Amino acid sequence: MAQPPGRQASGAQQPHPELVQAILKGIRVPELPYPVARPQDDVIPDWLPLLADCWREQQDKRVIDVLSAVGETWSVRQVNAAYLADRIMDVFLQTSGLHATLVRRCARLRFILAWQISEQGASAIGADSPVHGWLDSLHTLRGWSDSGGRAARQVSGWLDALVDVGNRCLEERNLAPFQTFARDWHKEQAQKEGRIDRLRQRLLETERGAARQRAAEQMARAVVGRALGRRELPPAVIVFVERYWLPLLRQVIWSDGLASDNGRHAAKLLEWMIWVSDPKLSDKERDKLYHVGEQLSDKINEVWTRVQQEKLPAEALQGIEETMVARLRGTPVDLAPVGNFTYEPRWLNPTPIDSAEVRPYEGVWFVEGEDEAQQRQFFFAYLEEAQEILWTNGEGVKLGLMSWHDFRDSIARGRLQSLPPINHFGDVVSDTVGKLEQVLRKQVEKRREARAKAEAQAAKVREERAMAEQKRQEEEARRAAEEAETRAREEAEERAREEAEQTRLKKERLEMARRQVDAxxxxxxxxxxxxxxxxxxxxxxxxxxxxxxxxxxxxxxxxxxxxxxxxxxxxxxxxxxxxxxxxxxxxxxxxxxxxxxxxxxxxxx
Missing domain, CATH: 2.30.30.30 (SH3 type barrels.)
Structure with missing residues (x-):
């Protein structure tokens, strides 16, 4: 007998407060509605009414999608708190190992979780948080299925109550109602575990006895079915076999086994009854027919009395005796086809199943179907006598039986699949925060590199500007020098022209004066x-x-x-x-x- 695992604490570490604060403050995720500039505290909108509406309506939307759809300027802390809550719940939704309906309804706690993360930081997702503790305890519902049964309805009732509890928490702006809800939940689960253990023990005892009966039934039907085959026999013989001899074989096999003396004698007498009653088998051996027919009634009575501890009713053998008399006299008897007598031939010589082959499956949860239509069942016990598997739910209630042959066939065809190991909420939180820490470190490193690159670029720009300024000044100095040189050259040329002109004028004056003097x-x-x-x-x-x-x-x-x-x-x-x-x-x-x-x-x- 295997038992589902009880309440276990996850091995996750408490999120470091400074790390969570750094994530809420510093991480940036593309396409999220971050503010362009840091808003003042007095203009940051109150998002609690919006979250309360989403929770009240039990929406399956992500918090970040709700924020994006509203034309408000949210703070960086609000956006990152929403993203962290969404990511934790999305991972929990996909990897918790719980039923899709159950985890989908629980994932709506993302609205309360986002609010708490924004206000409390790491303590909102730590082990001391009532939300964390309650979600972490849900692994005990690993086998829960939305089957409509009593256990399913009980959990559904708790989830319905959770909606009202969440409404009060958001209205009162504290988690006191949720703490009360979680405390009542844990108390009931602890009480239920004791009842489940007793129920499982009684179920196993009952089913083992029933398995022996079913095995005896299957083996007796196999013996009878093999003897009857598809023959045509007198109706009285068919009635006797089905009404009297089949129950006798079942009783013998259940109490002593088919290999016992009574089992072998009962099976042999069945073969003789069929042989005597079927003309196709016994007409060719009349001497043997007389010999067997004379002793058959006595042998039947003898085995019946030895097994049942009482004589066979006289009217039970009347049809058999009349048939044997007719057969001994050679009088034709009315024959009828046996009909569709169903049995499994493997029970004629059942192959024992090695316990080592069964052991890996014991205590394992299996699932049949997909998504919200999936049904979960627990491999509670292997009933060796009947070669059957006893399926139960998480509360020790019998779900059904399956033959070992059908079980292996379902496994091979993929109709049955084992559930992966449970992923505790605490582990989800730890893994999510750890991955976001890596993202944050990379972003910080990239920012540092970008800052260094920007500073280097700024220094380069300043250097280039200084060089450009120096070059401009040098160019201006060169141009000034060239202009000064040009002006000096032009002035020199002008002076030269003026001097030449003065010289020419002087010369002309001298020549004119000389001509005047000469004249x-x-x-x-x-x-x-x-x-x-x-x-x-x-x-x-x-x-x-x-x-x-x-x-x-x-x-x-x-x-x-x-x-x-x-x-x-x-x-x-x-x-x-x-x-x-x-x-x-x-x-x-x-x-x-x-x-x-x-x-x-x-x-x-």
């Missing part, structure tokens, strides 16, 4: 600038009086022919070119003469 004739007048030290003096007008070509000397006199002034031709040219002297034209001379005449007249008056 001077005696009596021509020149005007010589006054002394630079006395600007108030008028220019002196001098008339050429003497010209010495040999020496180039020129002698000038004033208007009165006095004040002789000598000049070298080259010096006069320089003076005319420099503007210190000029050659007066004939018109100028006329104006000068006229001025003198007028002056004299005025003086004479």
């Amino acid at each position: 001077l004739k005696l009596g021509n007048w020149i005007a010589v600038a006054a002394d630079a030290a006395d600007p108030s003096q008028e220019a002196r007008k001098l008339k050429l009086a003497v010209r010495l070509n040999a020496t180039g000397k020129l002698v000038f006199v004033d208007r009165l022919g006095l004040n002789r002034t000598e000049m070298v031709a080259d010096a006069l040219v320089e003076a005319i070119a420099g503007g210190q002297a000029r050659v007066m034209s004939s018109e100028a001379e006329f104006e000068d003469t006229l001025s003198r005449v007028v002056g004299r007249i005025r003086v004479g008056r």
Whole structure:
């Protein structure tokens, strides 16, 4: 006899508070509704009414999908708490090993779990949490199926009550109602375990006795079925075999076994009854027919009395005796086909099943069907006498029997499958937090790398900007130098042009002055600038009086022919070119003469 495992504590470690806090604060999952900027505490929406509505309606949605569908700006902690609750419940939903209907309803606790994680952090999913403790205890319902039976209805009642409990928790904003619910649940489960143990023991004793009876029945039917075959026999013989001799064989096999003396004699007498009654078998051996027919009734009575401890009723053998008399006289008898007498030939010589072959299956849960239609059954015991498996549910209630042959065939065809090991809620929490820790570490490392890369990039940009600035300054300096050089060159060229122009003009003036000097004739007048030290003096007008070509000397006199002034031709040219002297034209001379005449007249008056 095997028993389902009792209440066991999971080997999971308590989630580290700082780790859970780091996950709630730092992890980022793509496509989740994170806020663009960190919202102020006073503008973070209260999500409890939304979670309460989802729980009240018993929605199977994920919390994160509910948040995404609402146009609110949730905090990072709320989003990550929803994601953590969803992930834990999704893993529990897929790997718990519980019935799909049961775990689906329990997974709706994700709305309460998300709320608690956001407020309590690690303690919401730790072993001390009432939600954690209750979910961890559900492994005792591993064999629960939604069969509609008494045990199924009891669990369904608890789940219905859980809805009201969750409503009160969300309304009152604390888990006190859930703690009361969990305490009552654990108390009832503990009481039930004692009743289940006693029920299993009584069931095993009862079924073992019934198995011996079923084995005797199957073996007796096999012996009778083999003897009857598909023959045509007198109806009285068929009735006697089915009504009297089959129960006798069953009683003999159950009490002593087919190999006992009574079993062998009863089986042999059955063969003789068929042989005598079937003309096809016994007509060819009349002597043997007389010999067997004379003793058959006595032998039947003898075996019956020895087994049943009482005589066979006289009317029971009446049909058999009349048939034997007719057969001995050679009188034809009415025959009828035996009909469809069903039996299993393997019971004629049953092959023992090695206990080593059975042992791996004992105490194992098996499932038939899929999803919510699956039915779970526990391999409670192997009934060796009947070569049958006794199936029970998680509460020790008999679900049915299955022959070993059918069991192996169902296993081979995949109709029956063993359930995987139970996955405790605590293990789910531990594994989920551990995997999220790895994700967080990778994200932190990537952020660190991204920060270092950004800093390196910023440094590179700053360096590039500095180099660009330096290059710009150098370029500006080069351009300024080029511009200064160009300006200097242009100024130099301008000065050169001006100097050349001045030189040219000077040369032209000198040439013009020289031509003027060369053209001077005696009596021509020149005007010589006054002394630079006395600007108030008028220019002196001098008339050429003497010209010495040999020496180039020129002698000038004033208007009165006095004040002789000598000049070298080259010096006069320089003076005319420099503007210190000029050659007066004939018109100028006329104006000068006229001025003198007028002056004299005025003086004479």
